[in-house]
Amino acid sequence: MIWVGDVLVSRGDGGVYGERLIDGARVWDPYRSKLAALYQAGTGIDLLPGMRVLYLGAAHGTTVSHVADYVDVVYAVEFAPRPVQDLLEVARRRRNVIPIMADATRPETYAPIVEPVDLVCQDVAQPDQAAIAIKNMVFLRPGGDLILMLKTRSVDVRKEPEEVFSETVGLLAAAGFSVQESVWLTPYHLDHAAIVCKKERPVMNHE
């Protein structure tokens, strides 16, 4: 990750959403982007130039544009037509953003498009966030990582965030992820946690 002092930045064409520039690098604001908040509050996964990323819940393409500055390609999945209009504009100006208008709960609809990826980022406001991550595991190469931005209030507003969090971690672990790191994103985002986990390599690969 690139830091200027203690400010997280990415290097690429600016002006995507009026972000500030420092030394020609785009400031990646942790208050706007949960992924940036993870890098501020925890460690996260280093974004490397050769990486392929599947981003679920790409929304307006703000965070996606920063990720795209670091990596080889981002497959950006978003369902709602209004944000996709903005995401398309980002894609037209960035060669390595592949915009996919599809429902992340139905990976079969974009399966013919997405290559095996090194990292899955998920930031969806849905009640079944762990299930969505598990369904999309098929695109993640063994040993690849998942960053799940857990919106606890989307899972169940009545439950305590901590309770939702431990349930989600349990589901992920049962599905073959090993949790590496989990961080609450306060003070940047309330009731949001980031869970970083690794897809375990299969022990038995033969039939």
Next chain:
Amino acid sequence: MQSYWFGDLDGGRCTPFEGSPAAAAARIRSLVTSMEKYDPPDWQQAVACGVCRDRAEYLSNLQKVCIAGAEEAIREQYAQKDVELLQMTRTLDEMDTVINLLSERVADWYMIRHPSFSRKYRRTPAHVMVKNASLRDRDGALGLVAQEIARLGEARTALAQEVSRRACDVMPNTSALIGGLVAARLLSHAGGLRQLARLPASAIQVLGARTALFAHLQAHAPPPKHGILFQHRRVHNAPRPLRGRVARVLAGKVAIAARLDFYRGRAVPEFLDDAQARIDSVGTGDTEP
């Protein structure tokens, strides 16, 4: 056989798809992929297949296909009849709010300009005061603002007619039952025709009464009897003790009408006659269970 965006792969043989990005996007939507034992696409296969020379070209072709696909999907969603009506209705309601706020402000301003004027006894409504202001202070800032409000009001009237007309087209049964404007407002609160058609009648009855509903659920306030449906004359003209009952019956019929609108999309006269008779009978004692 495995189908990918760039073509079909069968064993070692590859059949590339040839056609425009839009055609490729349409093909992807028609593909049915089984997720068991699924192999994601590999760019090297695409190169071997002859659809591109290198990874850069693979990604740029794929991006073209995906952009074309997303543009088409957006167009389709926006072409659904209720999508624009939703925005029109919300604009209309917000214009009402803005016009009312500005009118009251201008009325206050007008009273400063005319110290001997009072609204008492004359019950001068704000819109009349706006008109006075635009006539009497024609060249000042007050007059200009007042004229602007009047123009906003004209735009609002035109928009309301358009909303009503469009609602009769999008939701013929609901509009026939409660009028285009009220139907459109229900639609805008539900978030779309599909969403409205899936609401239970009890929810439709209190749609738009959120504050009262939560006050009831949390603080033991009396439950709301009606939300947007209050705007229907049957409800607000009914004697107070009957209003809740009228609203409940009306909501039941609106729920059915919304489902007819969504699933059939045309007016159903038999239903409308029955529903109207049932609503009219509330309080007469004829059909009360």
